[in-house]
Amino acid sequence: MIKAVLFDLDGTLLNRDESLKIFVDKQYERLFDLIGHIPKDAYIARFIQLDSRGYVWKDKVYQQLVEEFGFTKITWEKLLENYLNEFKHCCVPFDNLLVMLEELKNRNMLIGMITNGYGQFQLDNIQALGIEGYFQTILISEWEDVKKPDPQIFLRAADKLGVLPSECVFIGDHPANDVQGAANVGMIGMWKKDIQWTDVQGEYVVDDLMEIPAIIDQLVRGDIENHCIQLK
Known part of the structure; x- marks a missing residue:
C-alpha cells in the first residue's frame, strides 16, 4: 500500500531555472554601481553557464566571475553573501x-x-x-x-x-x-x-x-x- x-x-x-534568471537580473541591478561596467546580458549568461543548473556551488561561480570580468569593487565573498541572502526572494x-x-x-x-x-x-x-x-x-x-x-x-x-x-x-x-x-x-x-x-x-x-x-x-x-x- x-x-x-x-x-x-x-x-x-x-x-530553479526561472528563479535563477530572476535572481541574477535583480543582483545585477542591485549591485550595478559595483559590476555595471559589464553588460547585463554578459553577466547573466556567464553566471547561468557557470552555475551548471545548480550543480556548481556559487563560491566557484563567483570566484570565476570576479576573475573573468575583473571585478575590483566587490569580492566573490560579498557576491556569495548576496546570493545567500537574496535568492529566497526570487523563488x-x-x-x-x-x-x-x-x-x-x-x-x-x-x-x-x-x-x-x-x-x-x-x-x-x-x-x-x-x-x-x-x-x-x-x-x-x-x-x-x-x-x-x-x-x-x-x-x-x-x-x-x-x-x-x-x-x-x-x-x-x-x-x-x-x-x-x-x-x-x-x-x-x-x-x-x-x-x-x-x-x-x-x-x-x-x-x-x-x-x-x-x-x-x-x-x-x-x-x-x-x-x-x-x-x-
Missing part, C-alpha cells in the same frame, strides 16, 4: 504546487522531501515557497551528511515517516539521483520531466504536478485490488 509521497526540491517543486514554484500538495494531504498521504544542497539555504527556499507545513519530514543533504543517490538518505526518509521503502513514491527531475536512486531501495521512482534529459525511460512520468495525485490514486487502487486478489 502506498502511504507516502516524497519529493526532490530543485527542478521538481521549485522552478518561483512550478504550476499547481500548492494545489497538488493539498490534494495529497486530503488523501492522508504522508509527505516528505529529500534535497541535495546546503541546509539553511534550501530551508529558506522551501519556506519562501510556503510549503514547509505540508511535509512530515525534510532531509537536506548537508544536514544529513549524505546525499542522493546514496541509498541511506532514502532509507532514512522512509524511517522518519514510519513506512517501508516499498510504501513510498519518490518524485524528482534527475534520472539517476532521484528516480533510480529511489528505485534502488525499493521505492517507486517517478520522473518530473526536465528539458535537460531527452532519453529517460520510466514507468511513471509527469510533466505537470497536478498529474501526481491521479497517479497516486491509480497506485493505491492497484494495491487494494492486488490485496483483494490475494485474499481470495
